[in-house]
Amino acid sequence: WQATVYSLVVFSATMVVMFWASVFLYTSFYFTYMPDESITWPMNFHYQSCQDRPGICSNPYAIISVTDPTRGSVLARGQKYRVVVDIEMPESPTNQRIGNEDDMFNVGMFLINMSMRTHSGQILRKSSRSTMLRYRSPLLHTLSTVTFSPLLLYGIQEEKQMVTVELFSQYEEDPVTPLSDVHVELESRFVELYGAQLRIHAIFSGLRYLMYHYPLVSAAMGIGICMVFLSAVVIFSWYQFSGPTLNARIG
């Protein structure tokens, strides 16, 4: 009876230790294998101010350093990324091209140019995308202002739009030439913006997709697999040590 209790205690203690070891193993694997889903940097645009009149006299230009101080590159190798720019633009007459009676046929579209560069300035990939403020008619604008006036008056909402532009849908890094700087240019001197940010999203596929979208199931699976392996190791080692003794006792 005492032997039974003793073996039960040993068994459950082994199980607990194995369980926590599996959790630790899976967690460390998770954080090593999974890159960040999304990384965000603020973009600070620079330009030359006009001397004789208001406005800007060069295209807004921003350089974002996307290196990680500890690892070098923030991008995991063999992982596809989606590179996106969010621009926070006010719905001002300048941005909407409305109310400009002299020159009615101005088109509100503008280009965003992005170049991915290495530390030495070599251009890895370039992309150029056209975008524009979503149009809202004066009537809809009036309706929206009246409807959301409580929010607008207390500054919870603002008359601005978040313009999201996808620059690269599938960016994959070559480990030989790691990405260091992202250069962004707005190819227009007639765009008003409050701020902007650069977002890099990992597109997970295969195991990473499962681990990202079904974290509980994959954690259970991963911990289970770890425990099976650990159990095999424990049983084998136990047999190695206790086996001859048993045989000797029986024999």
Add this chain to the structure above:
Amino acid sequence: WQATVYSLVVFSATMVVMFWASVFLYTSFYFTYMPDESITWPMNFHYQSCQDRPGICSNPYAIISVTDPTRGSVLARGQKYRVVVDIEMPESPTNQRIGNEDDMFNVGMFLINMSMRTHSGQILRKSSRSTMLRYRSPLLHTLSTVTFSPLLLYGIQEEKQMVTVELFSQYEEDPVTPLSDVHVELESRFVELYGAQLRIHAIFSGLRYLMYHYPLVSAAMGIGICMVFLSAVVIFSWYQFSGPTLNARIG
């Protein structure tokens, strides 16, 4: 009695195997013979931005690579295709040419030019089509904005139109000169657009039409035909092996 059971088991097992073999044959035939019904690519228009004023100073131009990395060309040979461009245009004053009292007679039509080219840049076919935003009177616009205001305010609907232009109604590829790039030009510098996409639809005729529009019936027919052939093969081979034995037993 035992022989009857035995032959019944053999018969039903043969039928099940033949059925699954037929399903497999028909499925593999289906996916080999049927091209994709519709393929879509995003179109990214590029242009030169004006330096001294807002707007664009060259016609929007897009190059879409329609090759498939594994097969070379995405178009099946001997298959007719319908090539369509969808343009997402805001109902803005620039696109509608409304409210410009000085210059009333501007026409809102513009041309879309498309050229299909090989990898070496040789032009295979060209097409040019005129299109324009559908006109909606200010009264109808007001009615529509008021009626759909809940949807418009929450961004579910937008004041935009999807302009669909058919560039080729029957495009068939010559296997000697496979299609590689599609060049699209909007012949106007006064068009605002949010985005655009290229769609290529297969026009199914004959057997493909039946297989696409009546999939269940044609699957039943195809599997039936396969089973008839397989039964013939099985009966013939069974006769070949068992026949002489029977004759010998009877004889």
Add this chain to the structure above:
Amino acid sequence: WQATVYSLVVFSATMVVMFWASVFLYTSFYFTYMPDESITWPMNFHYQSCQDRPGICSNPYAIISVTDPTRGSVLARGQKYRVVVDIEMPESPTNQRIGNEDDMFNVGMFLINMSMRTHSGQILRKSSRSTMLRYRSPLLHTLSTVTFSPLLLYGIQEEKQMVTVELFSQYEEDPVTPLSDVHVELESRFVELYGAQLRIHAIFSGLRYLMYHYPLVSAAMGIGICMVFLSAVVIFSWYQFSGPTLNARIG
């Protein structure tokens, strides 16, 4: 008694055969003699876009190839045709010339020129017709928009007009110089249109008129006439073969 049954069977069998032969004869005559009542081609207008302002800087021009790959010309000889163009025009201010107080006396009429040409470009016949959008006053327009607003809001109806212009009321082809291309020009640079189509209608006269407008009566008549002729042939040939035998038996 047996002879009566025998001759009845022979008689009814002959009648059935003669009936189906008549149906076949009439049907083949119908499809040989009757041309298609109406053939339609889409018209794709081309023009030069203006460089410095929106709009078009040349008259819209379309070339429609009306040849049939198998028969050469689509027009039957000795048949008169009515040639019609349908233009789908939005009721836009540009098309209506409304609301332009400075320049009130602009007339909304424009000319459509059509030339019928042979394969070598020789002009067979020319025609020029004036047309314009049907005028609707602002009040009527408001009433109509409000009345039909449910249909207009859901896109079932649109603020457009179908302008139908008859270019030739009686076009007859000379078999020596078959029609190959139809050239159409809109003699105005201030016309907006969504699309257009060319329609060629056969004007049936005499027998064709009867066969087209009273198909059942003419089918009955035609089959009846065929049966009368066939009966005459059968009776005559039966008399030729059986006559001498009867005479010999009686004689």
